[in-house]
Amino acid sequence: MADASLSIVRDATGRSREAENPQSPLVRFGPEKPLRLDAGIDLTPFQIAYQTYGELNAERSNAVLICHALTGDQHVANVHPVTGKPGWWETMVGPGRPIDTQRYFVISPNVVGACMGTTGPSSINPATGEPWGLNFPVITIRDMVRAQAMLLDHLGVPSLFAIAGGSMGGMQVLQWAASYPERVFAALPIAASTRHSAQNIAFHEVGRQAVMADPDWRGGRYQLEGTNPHRGLAVARMGAHITYLSDAALHRKFGRRLQDRSNPTFSFDADFQVENYLRHQGISFVERFDANSYLYLTRAMDYFDLTADYGGVLAQAFHGTRTRFCVVSFTSDWLFPTAESRAIVHALNAASAPVSFAEIETDKGHDAFLLEEPELFAIVRGFLEGAGRLRGLKPGKS
Amino acid sequence: MADASLSIVRDATGRSREAENPQSPLVRFGPEKPLRLDAGIDLTPFQIAYQTYGELNAERSNAVLICHALTGDQHVANVHPVTGKPGWWETMVGPGRPIDTQRYFVISPNVVGACMGTTGPSSINPATGEPWGLNFPVITIRDMVRAQAMLLDHLGVPSLFAIAGGSMGGMQVLQWAASYPERVFAALPIAASTRHSAQNIAFHEVGRQAVMADPDWRGGRYQLEGTNPHRGLAVARMGAHITYLSDAALHRKFGRRLQDRSNPTFSFDADFQVENYLRHQGISFVERFDANSYLYLTRAMDYFDLTADYGGVLAQAFHGTRTRFCVVSFTSDWLFPTAESRAIVHALNAASAPVSFAEIETDKGHDAFLLEEPELFAIVRGFLEGAGRLRGLKPGKS
Numbered sequence: 001m002a003d004a005s006l007s008i009v010r011d012a013t014g015r016s017r018e019a020e021n022p023q024s025p026l027v028r029f030g031p032e033k034p035l036r037l038d039a040g041i042d043l044t045p046f047q048i049a050y051q052t053y054g055e056l057n058a059e060r061s062n063a064v065l066i067c068h069a070l071t072g073d074q075h076v077a078n079v080h081p082v083t084g085k086p087g088w089w090e091t092m093v094g095p096g097r098p099i100d101t102q103r104y105f106v107i108s109p110n111v112v113g114a115c116m117g118t119t120g121p122s123s124i125n126p127a128t129g130e131p132w133g134l135n136f137p138v139i140t141i142r143d144m145v146r147a148q149a150m151l152l153d154h155l156g157v158p159s160l161f162a163i164a165g166g167s168m169g170g171m172q173v174l175q176w177a178a179s180y181p182e183r184v185f186a187a188l189p190i191a192a193s194t195r196h197s198a199q200n201i202a203f204h205e206v207g208r209q210a211v212m213a214d215p216d217w218r219g220g221r222y223q224l225e226g227t228n229p230h231r232g233l234a235v236a237r238m239g240a241h242i243t244y245l246s247d248a249a250l251h252r253k254f255g256r257r258l259q260d261r262s263n264p265t266f267s268f269d270a271d272f273q274v275e276n277y278l279r280h281q282g283i284s285f286v287e288r289f290d291a292n293s294y295l296y297l298t299r300a301m302d303y304f305d306l307t308a309d310y311g312g313v314l315a316q317a318f319h320g321t322r323t324r325f326c327v328v329s330f331t332s333d334w335l336f337p338t339a340e341s342r343a344i345v346h347a348l349n350a351a352s353a354p355v356s357f358a359e360i361e362t363d364k365g366h367d368a369f370l371l372e373e374p375e376l377f378a379i380v381r382g383f384l385e386g387a388g389r390l391r392g393l394k395p396g397k398s
Numbered sequence: 399m400a401d402a403s404l405s406i407v408r409d410a411t412g413r414s415r416e417a418e419n420p421q422s423p424l425v426r427f428g429p430e431k432p433l434r435l436d437a438g439i440d441l442t443p444f445q446i447a448y449q450t451y452g453e454l455n456a457e458r459s460n461a462v463l464i465c466h467a468l469t470g471d472q473h474v475a476n477v478h479p480v481t482g483k484p485g486w487w488e489t490m491v492g493p494g495r496p497i498d499t500q501r502y503f504v505i506s507p508n509v510v511g512a513c514m515g516t517t518g519p520s521s522i523n524p525a526t527g528e529p530w531g532l533n534f535p536v537i538t539i540r541d542m543v544r545a546q547a548m549l550l551d552h553l554g555v556p557s558l559f560a561i562a563g564g565s566m567g568g569m570q571v572l573q574w575a576a577s578y579p580e581r582v583f584a585a586l587p588i589a590a591s592t593r594h595s596a597q598n599i600a601f602h603e604v605g606r607q608a609v610m611a612d613p614d615w616r617g618g619r620y621q622l623e624g625t626n627p628h629r630g631l632a633v634a635r636m637g638a639h640i641t642y643l644s645d646a647a648l649h650r651k652f653g654r655r656l657q658d659r660s661n662p663t664f665s666f667d668a669d670f671q672v673e674n675y676l677r678h679q680g681i682s683f684v685e686r687f688d689a690n691s692y693l694y695l696t697r698a699m700d701y702f703d704l705t706a707d708y709g710g711v712l713a714q715a716f717h718g719t720r721t722r723f724c725v726v727s728f729t730s731d732w733l734f735p736t737a738e739s740r741a742i743v744h745a746l747n748a749a750s751a752p753v754s755f756a757e758i759e760t761d762k763g764h765d766a767f768l769l770e771e772p773e774l775f776a777i778v779r780g781f782l783e784g785a786g787r788l789r790g791l792k793p794g795k796s
Contacts, residue, residue: 004532005610039664134402138664198648198672199640205673206637208666209680212403213629215613231611239604239637242597247732250596256703264701266437266536268606268693272700274596275603282607295666302670303662305654334645334732 004268006234006279014082015115015288020124022117023081024049024074024110027154035112035147038140045126048151049117050074050109053093054101056157062393063157064099064384065148066108067165067172069370070297071237071289073116076108077101082288091372098381103393104161109151111144111172113297115290118147122223122290132292134220139296141168141304145175149183161391162384164188166369167336168297171304174344177325178306178317186387188380190328190369193340194306194314194347200335203243204298207236211291220292233291234282241281246332246365250274314343315350324390325355326383328376330368356383402666404632404677412480413513413686418522420515421479422447422472422508425552433510433545436538443524446549447515448472448507451491452499454555460791461555462497462782463546464506465563465570467768468695469635469687471514474506475499480686489770496779501791502559507549509542509570511695513688516545520621520688531690532618539566539702543573547581559789560782562586564767565734566695569702572742575723576704576715584785586778588726588767591738592704592712592745598733601641602696605634609689618690631689632680639679644730644763648672712741713748722788723753724781726767726774733764754781 026049029035034044051074056063066076066089077093079086093099093106110118113136121136128135152160163184165173170192177187196204211217214232218225242250254274258264261271270276310316325348329341338359348355360375362368369376388395424447427433432442449472454461464474464487475491477484491497491504508516511534519534526533550558561582563571568590575585594602609615612630616623640648652672656662659669668674708714723746727739736757746753758773760766767774786793 006607134666138666195654197645198652198654198670199643199645201654201670202640202648202672202676203637205668205670205676206633206640209404209636209677210608210611210633212666213608213633214611235604235608235611235633238607239601242600242604245597247595247597247735250600254596256593256596256599256706268532268536268610268697270603272596272599272603274600278600278603279607299666308654337645 006231006283015290018081018116019120019122019290022049022110024051024117026117027151029150033150035143035150037137037143039137041137043112043119043137046112046119046147047117048109048112048147050107050151051076051078052108053077053106054104056105060156060158061161061391062104063152063160064104064106065152065160065163065176066093066099066106067148067163067169068108068111069165069167069169070301071285072169073114074108074110075116076106080288083284088370092377092380098377099164099384103388104384107152107155107157109148111297112147113139113144113293113300115293120290121220121292121296131223133223134292136292136296138299140300141171141175142179144300145172145179148172148176149180152183159183160185161393162186162188162387164190164380166190167192167366168301171301174306174317177321177323178310181318181321181323184323185391186384187323187325188328188383189325189344190376191330191333191336191341191366192344193336194304194317194344195308196302196304201302203240204302207240207298208295210236210239211294217291222291229291230286233286233289233294236294237285238278238282241278243335244365244367246334246363248332248363249365252363314347318348318351318353321351321353323353324387325353326379327355327357328369328379329359330364330366331359331361332363333366333368335366404629404681413688416479416514417518417520417688420447420508422449422515424515425549427548431548433541433548435535435541437535439535441510441517441535444510444517444545445515446507446510446545448505448549449474449476450506451475451504452502454503458554458556459559459789460502461550461558462502462504463550463558463561463574464491464497464504465546465561465567466506466509467563467565467567468699469683470567471512472506472508473514474504478686481682486768490775490778496775497562497782501786502782505550505553505555507546509695510545511537511542511691511698513691518688519618519690519694529621531621534690534694536697537694538698539569539573540577542698543570543577546570546574547578550581557581558583559791560584560586560785562588562778564588565590565764566699569699572704572715575719575721576708579716579719579721582721583789584782585721585723586726586781587723587742588774589728589731589734589764590742591734592702592715592742593706594700594702599700601638602700605638605696606693608634608637609692615689620689627689628684631684631687631692634692635683636676636680639676641733642763642765644732644761646730646761647763650761712745716746716749716751719749719751721751722785723751724777725753725755726777727757728762728764728766729757729759730761731764731766
């Protein structure tokens with residue numbers, strides 16, 4: 001039974017360092033510039049860590065904002081400072097890539113509530129000198145977007161040529177288009193929805209309970225008490241990870257194949273490849289992510305309901321918009337199924353907004369937006385090139 | 399944050415009592431009758447707890463075996479001794495019900511590895527005088543069926559008129575039909591499959607890791623050490639419960655409705671009804687179920703692969719069978735989707751076995767087999783009546 005349960009050897013040094021003093025540019029907003037939260041609280045002071053790629057042109061018209069997903073961060077197209085792995089969207093963002101950094105000025109901030117340098121529950125609460133923990137206010141997708149708008153002001157970027165993101169990133173894209181339509185020329189929500197479904201809230205709640213059930217969570221005060229709920233967080237990640245894939249992809253990748261053995265061991269060892277893979281996902285996640293941030297960001301997604309914010313009529317969220325949209329979904333995504341994207345398209349149609357819609361055929365599930373998906377690359381490239389012509393951007397070199 | 403995490407007040411007295419001295423008839427098999435396990439071990443001594451309803455006729459031709467699912471037990475149609483709730487299939491089994499106890503002699507055993515009186519990991523290992531814990535051998539669906547065959551021998555039931563079960567119960571039905579074709583006249587596998595999919599193994603593995611991540615699990619020795627991994631088990635149950643329902647059912651039942659409040663609290667309380675419901679599912683489950691049994695029974699399902707047992711050709715499992723089958727699936731069941739049932743039907747067709755197939759239109763998901771589903775009741779009643787005529791059973795009173 002030696003390897004029946006998760007063996008996690010944790011070194012939180014790298015992650016803790018990044019939370020306070022990230023290896024990213026940083027902007028600190030003092031008491032004169034609080035972040036007004038939907039919870040009715042002013043978060044102040046607070047800081048945003050971000051990365052940029054490429055250069056802002058003289059007209060300040062080529063900025064592209066990348067919004068990351070639940071477990072993503074600002075390290076879109078550079079080596080990750082904690083894991084040493086490539087950025088999470090290096091296939092999409094870079095010189096000659098669909099989001100071409102030779103052409104566009106790409107900005108990617110870490111969201112409020114996260115743990116890679118932007119203020120979140122693992123940051124120090126200046127009022128107490130201790131980590132915020134559960135005293136950190138519950139934040140929303142709109143709060144994240146409000147903070148990003150302050151970052152753009154700080155960077156001298158009056159408006160965005162484009163904004164793109166998948167999953168929770170797509171929620172931010174939609175919120176941006178609704179909150180600041182005059183600042184968004186083109187919007188690319190990928191594998192997104194305008195309201196989190198009951199099933200998705202349910203999955204998130206299981207993940208949160210997995211974290212909170214870990215005695216090392218200590219009511220969220222684990223940093224102070226020198227513990228870490230890494231087992232609970234790993235379990236949360238394992239469960240969530242299944243929802244990012246698809247039955248077909250798991251069957252194709254693993255099926256019922258055994259891991260390094262020819263017969264089942266009649267034990268709780270990771271006999272099956274899929275078990276081994278999932279354990280690896282859980283273990284590697286806790287190296288780079290903060291448990292309380294996981295609670296706060298899942299909660300922000302649960303609370304997201306753009307339809308309710310606009311009196312139950314989604315089209316009202318986009319009333320009079322001049323932003324052009326490209327909505328993308330994946331056939332095998334059962335977490336944010338195509339029907340959710342279609343509802344966005346219908347609302348945009350009702351609001352007379354220019355919109356194109358692509359449902360990409362793939363068995364890769366929700367995570368397809370992060371993976372090698374040539375059709376997605378072609379769509380993003382084409383949409384941005386078309387929008388670039390309308391915007392009067394110089395053509396790319398390719 | 400008072401009610402952010404699960405508040406579990408546990409009284410394990412009732413459950414512990416049932417494991418050793420159940421309020422059910424019991425048969426004990428001594429050293430002369432070991433249970434030969436697929437793991438290559440003889441389990442001895444061992445006991446089976448079971449319930450019966452109705453009476454065996456003089457011809458001994460009216461016996462119906464009910465096989466329970468992962469978290470079910472023998473209490474099909476009587477008040478549950480631990481929870482005080484009705485039996486799990488009272489809508490299906492009883493006087494005048496589709497499985498009519500005025501007509502059939504219904505036998506429902508607790509499976510090997512479970513915790514309601516049949517030998518399992520919470521039973522006392524006679525070699526040590528301590529609970530088996532993880533020293534209990536890993537068991538399979540075939541082991542469960544082998545034990546049930548011994549129970550039938552003991553009860554003087556040479557063959558079954560019918561056998562029925564859903565989910566893991568359906569796996570037992572299929573294994574019975576494959577292992578003892580001459581003892582099964584009619585078989586009703588509901589929402590079942592012949593091999594557990596990669597995605598299902600993955601979900602099970604998350605549940606097991608949730609249990610094992612609970613420090614109170616103590617390497618499976620929690621009974622000896624006076625602890626109980628109830629938090630881990632509750633999390634496992636919450637995650638699994640989502641997979642038993644459907645996106646549509648969760649949307650219909652809960653949507654994004656709030657629980658006893660008109661606005662979100664900006665906290666980790668169970669704001670949403672679906673959160674409250676899931677927490678209740680987790681908390682109530684641990685009152686009646688043993689954590690190690692959860693590990694063993696999920697493992698048995700993972701190992702189930704009738705196709706592999708018959709050289710990769712499923713039809714071989716049913717070669718020459720004279721059993722008649724009624725295969726039932728539910729449109730919204732994504733855990734054991736219709737395609738799995740269709741594969742069973744194709745194999746039975748290839749084996750020239752008489753089979754009818756019903757895919758029932760419902761949004762209730764996998765758990766539809768446990769719920770008020772009139773079409774299912776009509777199908778089961780009709781199938782058994784038709785089989786009863788062939789078997790020469792007296793017509794029912796209704």
